[in-house]
Amino acid sequence: MCGDAGRAPVADEELMEQFVEGSEEAFDDLVARYAGRITSFVHRQVLDFAVAEEIAQDTFMAVYRKRETFKAGHKFSGWIYKIAINFCRMHFRKKRSQVGVVPIHETREEEGKALEDVLADDGEGPREALSRREAEEKLRQAIAELPRKQRLVFTLSFYDEMTYEEIGRLLGCSPGTVASRKHAAVKKLASKLSKVTLGEFG
Amino acid sequence: MEKSLPSARAKDGFSESEVMKMKCKRVQKLLTAFVDGELAPPRAASVSEHLAMCDVCREQAAEVKKVLAWAGTWRDREPSPGFVTRLRARIRSEREAIGLSRKVWIPRARLAFAGVAAASVIFVGGYLVGALFSGRAAVPRGAPLARGAAVVAPKSVTAYPVADSRRLIAGLQRIKMSLGSKLSDASFNELNEVQRALAAGGDSSVNDLAILEELQRAEGLIRQKKFALARGVLDGIETSHPGHPLVEYAQMTKMLASPQAVPGWGLLKSSYAMLLQDTLVNPAEFYNDITSLPAQITEYGWQSIVKSADKLNPLNLFDYIESRILGRSETL
Numbered sequence: 001m002c003g004d005a006g007r008a009p010v011a012d013e014e015l016m017e018q019f020v021e022g023s024e025e026a027f028d029d030l031v032a033r034y035a036g037r038i039t040s041f042v043h044r045q046v047l048d049f050a051v052a053e054e055i056a057q058d059t060f061m062a063v064y065r066k067r068e069t070f071k072a073g074h075k076f077s078g079w080i081y082k083i084a085i086n087f088c089r090m091h092f093r094k095k096r097s098q099v100g101v102v103p104i105h106e107t108r109e110e111e112g113k114a115l116e117d118v119l120a121d122d123g124e125g126p127r128e129a130l131s132r133r134e135a136e137e138k139l140r141q142a143i144a145e146l147p148r149k150q151r152l153v154f155t156l157s158f159y160d161e162m163t164y165e166e167i168g169r170l171l172g173c174s175p176g177t178v179a180s181r182k183h184a185a186v187k188k189l190a191s192k193l194s195k196v197t198l199g200e201f202g
Numbered sequence: 203m204e205k206s207l208p209s210a211r212a213k214d215g216f217s218e219s220e221v222m223k224m225k226c227k228r229v230q231k232l233l234t235a236f237v238d239g240e241l242a243p244p245r246a247a248s249v250s251e252h253l254a255m256c257d258v259c260r261e262q263a264a265e266v267k268k269v270l271a272w273a274g275t276w277r278d279r280e281p282s283p284g285f286v287t288r289l290r291a292r293i294r295s296e297r298e299a300i301g302l303s304r305k306v307w308i309p310r311a312r313l314a315f316a317g318v319a320a321a322s323v324i325f326v327g328g329y330l331v332g333a334l335f336s337g338r339a340a341v342p343r344g345a346p347l348a349r350g351a352a353v354v355a356p357k358s359v360t361a362y363p364v365a366d367s368r369r370l371i372a373g374l375q376r377i378k379m380s381l382g383s384k385l386s387d388a389s390f391n392e393l394n395e396v397q398r399a400l401a402a403g404g405d406s407s408v409n410d411l412a413i414l415e416e417l418q419r420a421e422g423l424i425r426q427k428k429f430a431l432a433r434g435v436l437d438g439i440e441t442s443h444p445g446h447p448l449v450e451y452a453q454m455t456k457m458l459a460s461p462q463a464v465p466g467w468g469l470l471k472s473s474y475a476m477l478l479q480d481t482l483v484n485p486a487e488f489y490n491d492i493t494s495l496p497a498q499i500t501e502y503g504w505q506s507i508v509k510s511a512d513k514l515n516p517l518n519l520f521d522y523i524e525s526r527i528l529g530r531s532e533t534l
Contacts (some may be wrong), residue, residue, distance in 0.1 A: 028286075030462075035285055040278040049279055056281065060289055063294075068425060136275045157238065158273050164240050175240075183234040189269045 012076035020067050027067075030076070031060055037160070038084050044155040045088045047144045055091060059084045081160075081170055085152070092148065142192035146185050153178050154185035226252075229259050236457040237266045417452060424459050 012033065018026035038059055043052035063070075070079055143151060155184045156162045156170070157178070164182075165173040171178070229252050235241050236249045253260045416439050423432035436459060439452040 016232065032287065036278065039281045039285075043279070044276075053281060053285060057285070057289055062293060065292055065296075068422060135272060136277065139272055139275055143273075147311060154273075158270065159276065159278075164235070164238075167263065179235045180231070181354050183231060183239075186266055186269050188236045189273070190265050193265075193269055193272050 013072075013074075016067070016070055016076050017072070020070065023199045027064065030063070034077075034080060035053060035060075038106070040159075041081070041155065041160055042084055042088060044143065044159060045085075045152060046091055047146075051091065055084065058087050070154065078166070078170055081156075138192070138195075142189050145192070146188055150181050150188070151183035153181040154189075157182050226259050227254060229253075229256070230262050233259070233263050233266050237263065237270065420452070420459070429459045 010029075015026040015030050019030065035056065037050075038055040039052050042055045042059075043049055046052055046055065059080065063080060066083075070076070111137065143155070146154065152171070153167055156167045157164070160186075162170070164178040166177045168175045231248055232241060232245070232249055236246060239246075241249065253263055416435055420432045420435040420439075423429075423435065433456060436452045436456050440449050443449055
């Protein structure tokens with residue numbers, strides 16, 4: 001459908017329209033486009049990859065079920081992020097009401113990975129790989145410790161590459177609020193970074 | 203800062219003294235947005251001029267860049283290979299549940315109506331009808347729905363496991379207890395009626411599912427802005443099933459099927475549509491919600507449940523709508 005090389009890719013919204021009209025293939029295309037993005041986005045909010053995959057699945061199920069509520073003229077990406085954010089909120093609400101929940105530090109998972117695999121990434125040398133891994137672990141920890149709203153804004157801006165205005169539209173707040181939340185997040189991360197003994201950033 | 207600086211104008215129109223007057227504190231607050239390229243050009247220019255002159259702020263800007271570089275060490279993981287297969291399986295099983303095994307579905311769906319009705323007594327009957335149509339929000343008095351009308355408890359609740367009905371009754375009892383003071387007398391009585399109907403079993407109706415489908419068809423038409431057609435479908439429900447409890451839904455849905463130009467009406471309509479849809483679009487989910495209430499109470503405690511119910515409360519929705527109409531930005 002959209003695989004032909006040299007042709008402009010079909011817009012998400014167009015795929016969504018085809019899906020609403022009954023094309024399951026269009027839905028598959030949307031899943032292929034967004035599965036990674038949404039899973040990663042949710043992962044950065046809930047910091048547990050297995051939970052993130054579950055929430056991403058719920059998100060796509062909601063897209064499937066509620067396809068008719070997608071409003072023509074709106075952006076598909078905004079819609080699906082909104083759904084994913086709502087599922088994250090539900091997840092946190094549920095978690096909060098459970099007694100004695102310990103924050104998840106998911107760095108363990110990466111540790112389970114064979115060292116060779118880590119070293120083999122991108123052909124970096126062993127030392128670079130180790131220091132990268134260490135920095136990444138500390139980063140995950142630092143992001144996990146950000147207040148939820150700041151984490152949401154910071155990750156949407158940095159990793160999902162949304163503008164302040166797009167984020168504001170998504171969260172129902174002003175770009176100014178987005179700016180101050182992101183700045184607060186950066187300040188918090190900076191205070192954590194000073195404790196990381198790696199000097200090669202910047 | 204220094205007032206004696208020469209007032210040579212930079213090319214963006216800012217004089218040096220103006221730039222220096224920008225307090226470091228103010229500049230530092232803007233640094234993240236500056237690095238992100240999110241500042242308006244004149245402001246960005248004055249920040250960069252300030253940075254050229256101020257070591258402290260320049261260092262802070264470098265720190266922001268360092269943090270962002272650090273953030274760049276995060277590596278995304280690919281979804282597991284079975285991701286799409288699992289998703290497909292979920293979709294398939296849901297489709298089969300709705301399409302093929304209707305014999306299994308009907309009793310469950312019917313049970314869900316009890317839930318729908320119960321919820322509507324609480325969320326719609328108690329608040330929406332009472333509060334909205336007494337003029338709390340900007341809604342025309344001549345709205346199709348008669349003022350004070352409320353969704354009636356279904357008389358048709360049969361063919362469900364006894365244990366489920368007990369749980370439902372217990373759940374409703376607890377709802378009454380916790381929301382007691384918030385519920386109007388009428389809603390309270392209606393909850394009683396739902397409980398009685400559940401306890402007694404009542405007479406069954408084969409039309410529930412058909413009406414539900416018609417309601418959904420009408421909703422679809424409304425979404426396509428085919429209001430006249432939608433009204434036709436809704437009138438059809440009324441005339442062919444007089445006295446059926448779900449007819450009330452049809453009457454309420456008509457509210458959505460009239461294009462009216464009142465401030466906030468569109469928002470109100472879409473909120474109401476959302477409310478309706480959440481109760482009707484997936485009866486199985488709703489059934490699960492309501493039957494798992496007692497278990498949830500044990501697990502989470504009443505306070506958190508009431509708190510989240512409070513968030514779903516249409517009154518909050520209307521506060522939200524009002525604040526949106528008034529131009530305040532607020533998240534729900």
